[in-house]
Amino acid sequence: MPEKIEATDHGPVHYEPEPATLVRREAFTDGDSVFAFELQERDTLGHLPGQFVQLFIPGVGEAPFSVSSSPTDEGPFELCIREVGKVTNAIHDLEVGDTVGIRGPFGEVCDIETFADNDVLFIAGGIGLAPLRSMINYVLAHRDWFDDVTVLYGCKEPAEMLYPAEVRQWEQSDIIDFRMTVDGVPEGQTWDGNVGVITTLIPGLNLDPENTYTVVCGPPVMFQFVQQELDEKEIPHEQIYLSLERRMHCGVGLCGHCQINDLYVCQDGPVFNYEVIKNRPEALS
Numbered sequence: 090m091p092e093k094i095e096a097t098d099h100g101p102v103h104y105e106p107e108p109a110t111l112v113r114r115e116a117f118t119d120g121d122s123v124f125a126f127e128l129q130e131r132d133t134l135g136h137l138p139g140q141f142v143q144l145f146i147p148g149v150g151e152a153p154f155s156v157s158s159s160p161t162d163e164g165p166f167e168l169c170i171r172e173v174g175k176v177t178n179a180i181h182d183l184e185v186g187d188t189v190g191i192r193g194p195f196g197e198v199c200d201i202e203t204f205a206d207n208d209v210l211f212i213a214g215g216i217g218l219a220p221l222r223s224m225i226n227y228v229l230a231h232r233d234w235f236d237d238v239t240v241l242y243g244c245k246e247p248a249e250m251l252y253p254a255e256v257r258q259w260e261q262s263d264i265i266d267f268r269m270t271v272d273g274v275p276e277g278q279t280w281d282g283n284v285g286v287i288t289t290l291i292p293g294l295n296l297d298p299e300n301t302y303t304v305v306c307g308p309p310v311m312f313q314f315v316q317q318e319l320d321e322k323e324i325p326h327e328q329i330y331l332s333l334e335r336r337m338h339c340g341v342g343l344c345g346h347c348q349i350n351d352l353y354v355c356q357d358g359p360v361f362n363y364e365v366i367k368n369r370p371e372a373l374s
């Protein structure tokens with residue numbers, strides 16, 4: 090069993106945002122960009138794969154974002170952010186050199202080390218690739234710990250692909266089985282890969298259910314259909330993890346905004362074992 094990665098202990102809960110500088114940004118699509126930040130007062134964020142931070146824009150507000158870079162990556166940490174409203178619009182207006190506030194890292198995640206000596210299956214839909222990318226790259230950085238590693242990635246159309254350069258590397262890599270699909274191909278776009286929703290990729294997988302750990306992240310509607318296919322493959326529920334999103338305020342288990350029954354997504358998640366949440370219908374709606 091590999092040594093378990095530990096989050097850096099930064100002392101008491103962070104209520105005060107720490108200053109961070111935007112050092113790089115790159116647009117993937119019209120509304121999705123990656124933003125790389127450096128903390129001004131410490132060297133590394135010290136996150137675990139799957140954890141999130143709260144990003145604060147003075148005068149606008151704060152929102153949670155998964156860290157999309159792996160703790161094994163050198164340099165600044167990355168957030169891949171879709172523009173949907175007030176805070177995310179303001180983030181997309183940032184210029185390199187601007188300062189934002191960061192709280193975190195926050196959240197309970199799965200111990201990827203417990204997947205060692207087993208097969209790992211990642212299933213990412215849309216912006217769900219952002220949180221999974223930190224786990225995928227963590228697994229690839231420790232490739233010899235794991236048996237087969239498979240990544241399924243689906244987005245609405247070819248032009249919505251995130252991390253296109255890295256996706257092409259994964260496609261060509263012989264250390265992972267990477268499979269991608271798009272829901273459709275609008276006129277004017279080209280695509281020679283699979284067309285269909287992400288669940289269409291699952292029946293073709295040759296899985297060893299007792300030895301497969303699965304991590305799923307995507308829009309809530311995706312979960313139930315993916316779960317049906319995973320049930321067809323007889324993957325035990327305690328070997329399936331889901332990364333969930335909820336509206337958040339405090340990020341530290343105080344305000345109750347992210348509550349699902351007795352669970353707080355910010356503290357008990359955002360990565361949950363399916364066995365734990367499957368009988369809480371609110372979790373998957």
Ligand SMILES: Cc1cc2nc3c(=O)[nH]c(=O)nc-3n(C[C@H](O)[C@H](O)[C@H](O)COP(=O)(O)OP(=O)(O)OC[C@H]3O[C@@H](n4cnc5c(N)ncnc54)[C@H](O)[C@@H]3O)c2cc1C
Nearest residue numbers: 152153154155169170171173174175176177219334335336
């Ligand atoms: C743990 C966690 C990790 C996340 N990671 C990422 C990430 O890596 N990249 C990314 O782009 N986004 C991520 N999100 C979602 C992100 O936090 C929201 O998009 C953001 O809060 C929207 O803020 P806003 O002020 O721009 O939008 P608002 O102006 O507040 O809202 C705009 C629209 O988006 C909807 N909305 C806002 N927040 C959410 C949410 N959490 N779930 C569903 N709908 C929402 C609103 O209902 C509204 O329709 C994550 C959320 C959580 C809880």
Ligand code: FES
Nearest residue numbers: 338340344345355
């Ligand atoms: S966001 Fe406040 S309790 Fe989770």
